[in-house]
Amino acid sequence: MKIMSGWSLIRIATILVYLFLFAPVAVVILLAFNANQFGGFPIEGFSLRWFDALWNNDAIVRAFKTSLLLGLLTSAVSTTLGTLAALAMVRYDFPGKRTISTLLVAPILIPEVVLAVALLLFLQFLSMPKSFGLLLMGHVVFTLPFVVLVVQARLVSIRRDVEEAAMSLGATPIQTFFEITLPLMLPAVMAGMLFSFTISFDDITGTLFWKPGGVETVPTQIFAMLRNSISPEINALGAVMVIFTIALPLVAASVSRVLSMRKIRASNRTNNRANNSSEQTA
Amino acid sequence: MAADIAGERRAPWVLLSPSLATVGLLLIIPMLFIVVYSFWLRTATGADQVGFYLDNWIEVLGDRFYRDILFQTFAIAFYTTVICAFVGYIPAYFVANTPMKSKAFLLLMLMLPFWISYIIRTMSWINILGTSGALNTLFLSIGIIDEPIQMLYNQTTVVLGLVHYLLPFMILNVYVSLDGIDKNLTEAAQSLGCTGWQAFREVTLPLSMPGLAAGSLLCFVLAAGTYITPIVLGGPRDAMFANLVFEAIVTQLNWPLGSALSLVLLALLGVLVVIYTRYLGVDQIAKSFK
């Protein structure tokens, strides 16, 4: 009984924290439906015109696609590199480990504007032009620490003996990794992917400096609009993304629930039949 | 057997080489330029005077202004981290102990605020905390207050904005650790007569330290390096060290001074990371599992 009440306190606190996190999101979504161009409460009139405007705004749609592509590539590369590095850091002992551990976190210790300028100075020195590849690798560098830290934290709690048991039963190290280690650290790998995608998707400073001509992401588009006021299509874009992120998993979950319900019902039916028949024989 | 040992010795380097190559090429070498720059001088026209001058270093290390702002920055980062740790632990615990199906959804929801661009998100606090914002309107209508309260644009709102930005990182890090804890351990502790709270304090909390430490490091470092939040949510005086770096590099085009400033910040945060790796880091925590 006591534990129950503790749990419900935790549940209430969790709901409050989530509400706090969603507060600005709610504002943006409400403003996206505001008929007025300039935001503010109370909202005067409901309208879908900004969604229509968003649909027809090539620049923002293009920037959104670029951001999405950049975020996905960053999270793929960064998570791969970061997971490998974390494995090395946790599973092996080698000289210079502490230095390397600090090095891997270094990208978030430097103010981004400095890192941005530094990398451009290096390019200047090599007289290499900017490219999408550079932008991508720049994002990989400062998302790497997030992945390394979160995967490391998970890996230390995965006991080595589980892996050793698998290997003693004849599994190769590669098999062991894919069959045992990877599934166990999957939550951390997923968290790392989420981190690197969102950080890349949301990054301003580095992107401003590294983007080659003709490449714009959503944040750089917004930044360039700040002088003259941000167009409400940006709110609409935020609303669309949020609605998608909430709706997709919900739809997926309810579909899988319907499917599993059917399966359960089917298996219940066979079970019942079996039970009935066994009763009859008794 | 000999080949095995050699392989064992080589393995970590094979795993590390892609990351090290990336960090080396895109961070270490470029930062050498910054080190060199910090010894140059900015001339009156804005061009750089090449040479070996200690002026920037003398200014940065000797001037109380920078020390004060640095102290203020670390204080704000500290408050932010502590609040994130307390406020973030509970939802992480909830998510880790909730039935599997809603877990992924709850985690995904954590990242939801990030879909709204950082600037917009930060600016939207005006609609919540402003004098004609949601909170004041609510309080006025139920009669708690007679006049709108001025809540925005002080150090508290800067911390609030930072907590909002960094909380998901803390929650995810703690969650990842909590989720890895064997449930049998807490049950065993309870069956041995521990209360729920004791079991949490003796078993769960220590075992979730790796995530809490990683999350705290992330929060502190990111908070100390932020510059947009104080611009948008702070008053005229509120500034953090990264704002000075940004001003030196972008507004004043004084790259030599900006370089020296950023190296100071890097060194101080670097000390923190070294402490983390030594006392809270992976090695140390891994030992407690053996």
Place this chain on the structure above:
Amino acid sequence: MDDTKRYERLLNRYRDGDISRRTFLTALGAAGVVAGVTGGPMGMLARKAHAATPEQVRFDGWGGVVSEAFEKYAFAPYTEKTGIDVVSGTFGGADEYIARVKAGQPGEFNLAHLSGVFDYARYHGLELTSELNEDNIPNLKNVIPSLIEPLRKITGGTLSAVPYDYGTTGIAYNRKYISDEEAKAKGAKLMVDEAYKGKIGGWGEWKTRIWYGALQSDQDPNNIKDIDAVWDMIRSHRDLALKYWSSGAELMSLLAEEEIYVTEGWSGRIKALQDQGHDIGYHDPAGGLGWQECIFVLRGSPMAACEELLNFMLEPEVAIAVAEGQSYPPALDPNKVELGKIIPTLPAFDPSGTLSSLSFFDPAYWNENEADWSKTFSRVQRGY
């Protein structure tokens, strides 16, 4: 260059790009980093931009309505006529852009929509100015002469940019709380009035703060005798102010949400607020602060191509569309060009085309003090 040749070159470029992209993907890891840095298809494009007969020019400017207007009215017809692509980019501010140019490579950036005379002098100091052949820009004759002259003075008679639009930074106030009479009577000192403590705003930019500090301490901003009095004024404003804003979007939301009642503001932004029904007054005090924006051509750019693009951008149709988008009047002389119905209603618009009622930053004076003042401001702002 005829069209078939252009097609062939484009095709080759595409093939080149495709190959290097594939190499990039196969050589992930350490090799991938190198390939990534050396550049895929984008790198090829940038290198081509350095060639004598350019296939593209790079333009950087503000986003949103401004870039949409340029895209539609200037770039599309320009590309159609000349076959030269305009690769456009955006920036969030003039300072950020100059930092990027400084860290960039010669020829990487060509044209940019920059703020006025002060920055023009800064670029000159960094040896980034070019020399325009004015014969290639016939539309230059329509530009207000008093906007061109200050630029000529800096670059010794030649031009590296053409003026494009202008505006003022005057006093904006909420008329619910502050009457027009009060605003006119108090002028710049309205912003250091104790009565509005906590409801005052200001632009957190050192030049504007010092300019208004000079006005508040009854000095000529272009010839400050007592700089300490100016710093004191900045300090009192700082202590009375709720917020230093840093962008037009922020300025608008602070005024619209009544977080602040008085601030200095950009004429075009206040106009936009008024158009949306907010009761905000706008007043240019005596010695009101005017500014101009120009389209700048950086050293190392393909000059002929840039000059032709400049001429397109100065076409009245283009300049008016941009002006209406951002609510700042174009630099075109109203005595020579018909500006339509909306432009004359914009604040700061001068029907005489002389701009004699406005004061501008004296570039020589402000550049001389820039290093010192911008640094001191950064401290004064933080309570020193």
